Amino acid sequence: MHDARVSDLARLLVQYSMEVKQGDKVLVDLFGGRDELARALIDEVFQAGGYPLVQLNHDALLRRQLLFTSEEHMDLLAKYDLARMQDMDCYVAIRGRQNINELADVPPDKMKAYTERYHRVVHNERINNTRWVVLRYPNPSMAQLAGMSTEAFEDFYFNVCTVDYQRMDQAMKPLVERMEKADHVHIKGPGTDLTFSIKGLPAIKCAGKANIPDGEVFTAPVRESVNGVLTYNTSSVYQGTTFENIRFEFQNGKIVKATANNTEKLNHILDTDEGARYIGEFSLGVNPHIHHPMLDTLFDEKINGSFHFTPGRAYEECNNGNKSAIHWDIVNIQRSDYGGGEIYFDGELIRKDGLFTVSDLEPLNPENLK
Structure with a gap:
C-alpha cells in the first residue's frame, strides 16, 4: 500500500531541499534495501524536469573491499566516482543501513586509506559543488536503536523529517x-x-x-x-x-x-x-x-x-x-x-x-x- 508520507517527503527533498530545476542531473545514492523513497524521488525529479541517476550501495560488499584494499585501489575508485560527482547538479543520499557496525573490524590503516583517499575526495566535491541533501530512512534496525517499535518509529520519523x-x-x-x-x-x-x-x-x-x-x-x-x-x-x-x-x-x-x-x-x-x-x-x-x-x-x-x-x-x-x-x-x-x-x-x-x-x-x- 502506498504511503502518502513517502511522496510528501520526496516532494520536500526535490522542491525545497535540492530545488531541482529543468535539466538538473540528480544522483540518488541508496544505502539499504528499502527503495520506496528512491522510487518516489525518481518520479519527483522527472516531474521537476531533472534526470535521476541511481546508485545502489551494500555495506557488506564495501567491507569486503576495504579488508583487502590498498591506496592504489582507493585512488582508482575515487577517480571514477569523482568524475561522476563532478557531473552532478544535485545529490541525495538515502541511508537505511541494517548494521551500523558493519565496518567495525576493518583495520585502522585500511579505514584511513578509505577516509583520506576516497571519501574525502569524492564527498568534498559533493559538499562544495552540488545542491545536496542526506537523510536516513526507517528500518527495524533504526527502530531498535531508538528503543521503539517499527511502526512507532516510522510515525516518529515522518514527524521529525517534515517539521515546518x-x-x-x-x-x-x-x-x-x-x-x-x-x-x-x-x-x-x-x-x-x-x-x-x-x-x-x-x-x-x-x-x-x-x-x-x-x-x-x-x-x-x-x-x-x-x-x-x-x-x-x-x-x-x-x-x-x-x-x-x-x-x-x-x-x-x-x-x-x-x-x-x-x-x-x-x-x-x-x-x-x-x-x-x-x-x-x-x-x-x-x-x-x-x-x-x-x-x-x-x-x-x-x-x-x-x-x-x-x-x-x-x-x-x-x-x-x-x-x-x-x-x-x-x-x-x-x-x-x-x-x-x-x-x-x-x-x-x-x-x-x-x-x-x-x-x-x-x-x-x-x-x-x-
Whole structure:
C-alpha cells in the first residue's frame, strides 16, 4: 500500500531541499534495501524536469573491499566516482543501513586509506559543488536503536523529517546574528568546562536544505582558541565502532588527551592527520521532535537542547582553516534530564538546561517550533 508520507517527503527533498530545476542531473545514492523513497524521488525529479541517476550501495560488499584494499585501489575508485560527482547538479543520499557496525573490524590503516583517499575526495566535491541533501530512512534496525517499535518509529520519523522548516528558518535568524557578533563562548555542565572564540566566523542555518531531519545552527571555533575539558553524554558511532563516555582535554585548540570506552581506537581516529585533533564545527541543535540519542548522527546532532563539538574538517562555508579527512559530530545534551548545562556568549547566559533564556531566541525552544 502506498504511503502518502513517502511522496510528501520526496516532494520536500526535490522542491525545497535540492530545488531541482529543468535539466538538473540528480544522483540518488541508496544505502539499504528499502527503495520506496528512491522510487518516489525518481518520479519527483522527472516531474521537476531533472534526470535521476541511481546508485545502489551494500555495506557488506564495501567491507569486503576495504579488508583487502590498498591506496592504489582507493585512488582508482575515487577517480571514477569523482568524475561522476563532478557531473552532478544535485545529490541525495538515502541511508537505511541494517548494521551500523558493519565496518567495525576493518583495520585502522585500511579505514584511513578509505577516509583520506576516497571519501574525502569524492564527498568534498559533493559538499562544495552540488545542491545536496542526506537523510536516513526507517528500518527495524533504526527502530531498535531508538528503543521503539517499527511502526512507532516510522510515525516518529515522518514527524521529525517534515517539521515546518520555513518557520524554523525564520526563528534561526536571531541566533545567527548573535553567533556572528559573539567572540567568547563558555560552555559549562557535568564534566565540562570549555572556552573558545567564534569571532569573525559566519553562522550557518540548517533548516532542511542539506540534512533531513534538520534543525541546527553551526559555526566553528577559532582553531587554536579552544581550552578546557568536554565530556560528551551520548554514545557515538564512527567508522563502525560505538564509542561511549568520550572525554576530551584541550590546550590551545588541540585535543591533548582523549578517553572513552575504547580509548585506543578513539586515538587511532584522532591521529588520522593533524587536523583530526582540532575542532571544525560548533553547533546548537533545535529540532523540537528529537529528544533522545539513537546512535545516528543525522538525528542525534539535531536533538533539542544539545550541542555538538566536532573534531576534524571545517566546512567551506564556515572555514576556520582546519583540514582533516575526518569530520565527527559528537553530541552533548544539556537538558535537565541529561544533567543540565549552560552556554554563555560574551558572558551572557543564552541557554540553560537546553532552553534559550533570552527573548529573541525563545522561538527556537521546542514548544514554539512544534
